Structures are given as structure tokens and as C-alpha cells.
Amino acid sequence: MSIDTSDSLKTTNITINKSDELIHRTKEIKQSLIIWRNILLPINNLLEWKHKYDSLIIFGIITLIFFIILQINPPILTLISCIILTIVLIDILAPVGIQIIFKNENWTSIKETKYTRLCERIAHLEQHIKHQCELILKMRKERSLMYLIIGSIFLCFIAFCCQKIDNLLLSYLITLIICLTPGIRNRQLISLIRQYINECWNNKKIILSYTNQEKRIQ
The missing domain is CATH 1.20.5 (Single alpha-helices involved in coiled-coils or other helix-helix interfaces)
Incomplete structure (x- = not known):
């Protein structure tokens, strides 16, 4: 009986620790992304299909980007360099434009609530990925043979798909699925x-x- 009580106490303590960690991480994310909050909310609304034609807009934007890449047909290293350069420019220049366009006076309590929920979902996603990585590392340590078999099958399958399917088409489909998933989940x-x-x-x-x-x- 004492063993069951101690196990339940341990489970409760782990749950409380995870909850506290999630709250703390949510606050950190809110603080780190505070400059981007006026941009993140419209993007989140678009990804979750808050409006009728959001799914078509996502499909059109991704298709246009990959169509441009297909027409230019740059080498892999050039494409990676351009993507990194675009990310760096957005990271440096976008906050300046956001501060000029969006004023703090226009930020309402409703937007703050939505922004908090978004940060909570990001923290949940981080926690979920961290948990999956811990499970993989635990399998590697405790069940190395199963880890090797599953990892080999998965990587061979990825290599086979990349060999048989055009890589640009595969990247397009993966990107499309990732971007449409939040809306699919939100609409159930x-x-x-x-x-x-x-x-x-x-x-x-x-x-x-x-x-x-x-x-x-x-």
C-alpha cells in the first residue's frame, strides 16, 4: 500500500514539475517573440484556416514558391545560401518594420490572450519533441538492437523515396503537408x-x- 502511495506521489510530482516547466517556458517564449507578435497572430490564423479561403491561399503561396524554384533551378548550395540569406534579412530588417507599422497602443487584451495561447502551443510542441527525443535516446540505451532495426528501416525507406521520387516534388509535398496540418487539426x-x-x-x-x-x- 505504501508502494502505491509513493508511486502516486512521484507521478503527481512529475506532473506538477512538467506543468511548472511548461508555464515557465511559455513565459520565456512570450518574452522572446514579443517583437513578432503582430506578425505571428495573422500567420497563425492563416495556418489554422480561420477564414474560408485560407487553405487555398497556403496552397497557392507554397506552389508559387516551388514553381519559382523549379523555373530558376538553382544548385543545392545556392538554394541553401539564398534561404539562409532570406532568413537573416528577415530576422534583422523585419523587427524594424514591425515597430514602425504596428503600435503598442493597438495591442488589445483579446490579442494578448490569443498570443498567450499560441505561445502555450509552441511550448507544448517543444515539450512533445523533447519527450520523443528522450524516448529515442532511452531506446538506444536500453534496446539497442530494436533501435538499430527501426532506425535502419526508417532511413532506408527515406533513401528509397528520395531515390525514386523527385526531391523538389518531395520537398513540395512535405512542406504542403506541414503547413496544412494545423488547419486540418483545427477543423477536425x-x-x-x-x-x-x-x-x-x-x-x-x-x-x-x-x-x-x-x-x-x-
């Missing part, structure tokens, strides 16, 4: 599709059973 499309499939399957079973009964009667 996966659960709706699953429910539709289950309903179709159940209706099909009912029709088949009804047809079989008619055959038996005849």
Missing part, C-alpha cells in the same frame, strides 16, 4: 473523415446483411 477534418468512412462501412454492412436476408427468404 481527420475525425470527420474517419466518421464518414465508418458510417459508409456500417451502411455497406447493413445493405449486405439485408441483401443476404432477401436471398434466404427467396
Whole structure:
């Protein structure tokens, strides 16, 4: 009985520590991204499909970017250099433009609440990735053979896909899936599709059973 009590106390303490860590990390993210908050909220609304045609806008932007890359057809190192240069320029110049365009007086409590929720989701994502990395390292230490088998199969599959499918097309599909995932989750499309499939399957079973009964009667 004492063992169960101690285990439950340990579990409770771990949960409290994780909750405190999440709150602390959320505050850190809010502080570090405070300059970008006026940009992050519209981007978040776009990714979560707050408006009717947001999914089409995401699809059009990503398709246009990859179409330009396809037309220019730069070498890999040139493309990587251009991406890094773009990121550096945005990181340096964008905050200056944001401070000029957006004024602190226009920041409302509603926006602050949305910004806090966004930072909480970012902290949750960080925590989830950290947890998955810890599981992988734990598997590497405790089940090295399984770690080797799973890692080899996964990497061989990636190498096979990269060999058989055009890399630019593969990058386009991966980018499109990543950018559309928040909207799909927000609209709960996966659960709706699953429910539709289950309903179709159940209706099909009912029709088949009804047809079989008619055959038996005849």
C-alpha cells in the first residue's frame, strides 16, 4: 500500500514539475517573440484556416514558391545560401518594420490572450519533441538492437523515396503537408473523415446483411 502511495506521489510530482516547466517556458517564449507578435497572430490564423479561403491561399503561396524554384533551378548550395540569406534579412530588417507599422497602443487584451495561447502551443510542441527525443535516446540505451532495426528501416525507406521520387516534388509535398496540418487539426477534418468512412462501412454492412436476408427468404 505504501508502494502505491509513493508511486502516486512521484507521478503527481512529475506532473506538477512538467506543468511548472511548461508555464515557465511559455513565459520565456512570450518574452522572446514579443517583437513578432503582430506578425505571428495573422500567420497563425492563416495556418489554422480561420477564414474560408485560407487553405487555398497556403496552397497557392507554397506552389508559387516551388514553381519559382523549379523555373530558376538553382544548385543545392545556392538554394541553401539564398534561404539562409532570406532568413537573416528577415530576422534583422523585419523587427524594424514591425515597430514602425504596428503600435503598442493597438495591442488589445483579446490579442494578448490569443498570443498567450499560441505561445502555450509552441511550448507544448517543444515539450512533445523533447519527450520523443528522450524516448529515442532511452531506446538506444536500453534496446539497442530494436533501435538499430527501426532506425535502419526508417532511413532506408527515406533513401528509397528520395531515390525514386523527385526531391523538389518531395520537398513540395512535405512542406504542403506541414503547413496544412494545423488547419486540418483545427477543423477536425481527420475525425470527420474517419466518421464518414465508418458510417459508409456500417451502411455497406447493413445493405449486405439485408441483401443476404432477401436471398434466404427467396
